[in-house]
Amino acid sequence: MGKLVLFPVYDGLQSLDLTGPLEVFTGASRYLGRDYYSVLTASVGGGPVRTHSGLCITPDVDLLSAPPAHTIVVPGGFGTRGPQPEIVAWLRANGPGASRLVSVCSGAFLLARAGLLNGRKATTHWSVCDALAGAFPEVDVDPEPIFVRDGNVSTSAGVTSGIDLALALVEEDLGRDAALTIARHLVMFLRRPGNQTQFSAQLTAQAAERQPLREVQQWITEHPAAKLSVDALAERVNLSPRQFARVFTAQTGMTPGRYVDRVRLEAARRQLEDSEAGISKIAKSCGFGTPESMRRAFIRTLGVSPAEYRRRF
Secondary structure (H helix, E strand, O other): OEEEEEEEOOOOOOOHHHHHHHHHHHHHHHHHHHOOOEEEEEEEHHHHHHHHHHEEEEEEEEHHHHHOOEEEEEEOOHHHHHOOOOHHHHHHHHHOOOEEEEEEHHHHHHHHOOOOOOOOOOOHHHHHHHEEEEEEEEEEEEOOOEEEEEEEEEEEOOOOOOHHHHHHHHHHHHOOHHHHHHHHOOHHHOOOOOOEEOHHHHOOOOHHHHHHHHHHHHHHHHOOOOOOHHHHHHHHHHHHHHHHHHHHHHOOOOOOOHHHHHHHHHHEEEEHHOOOOOOHHHHHOOOOHHHHHHHHHHHHHOOOOOHHHHHOO
């Protein structure tokens, strides 16, 4: 029997928070031909639970009599809005003995209530990051990344990011090739790195109400190497630079310069992850001009150089 991965389940959980990571761990056996993990779902009392979308799940075992787990994965969902005292008590008693503690989405609230995130850096779904930070000031909540690993405790953002985190754990156990094999079978484009933001520039910025400004947003995304100064962008919509900057910021919640910086950084990250192009070529094609300018942008935003980013991801 492989390492036990245990999923506590409860009424009101988000089904994909459970099934996404579960498919990754079971995929290690299915696609790699190795019995590396055994997977169990467990509810208090062992009875069926219903997800907040209405799906009924019959767990494998009673949580209160479950065997010790190597990895505990706590899914999130609307059910975490309630106290879940029995699950929290179980986590408080059993969490410290696990080799790894993991939460998906708002499952971080259950770990926090059990005191397992005290003094640690963590994340959760962007919509409840402020609530987590407000309720648990002893937790260092970072709303940006799709997952955070702090020692043996890992927390992820909303829903599908639990798959990315599970793949990172498989990579830690079995290597990069194993994780990529599972990702391919799950028809995932790639395993996103943990420090990837929960928002792309297009999602972080609001869509402008005025059609010409929306078209400018799209044009920037499609032409990161173009001249994207405020003057040049203002000319595209027949506004003065001052008026353009004011209206763009008001309608998108982001200055033109910050939007351009984010688009260019995302474009460079995608090329580093998906292509074998050289750093100089990527810097030019993404609008940085020189490799040194791109390196400074990566260090400033991500804390790693482009070369190190490519090596890791």
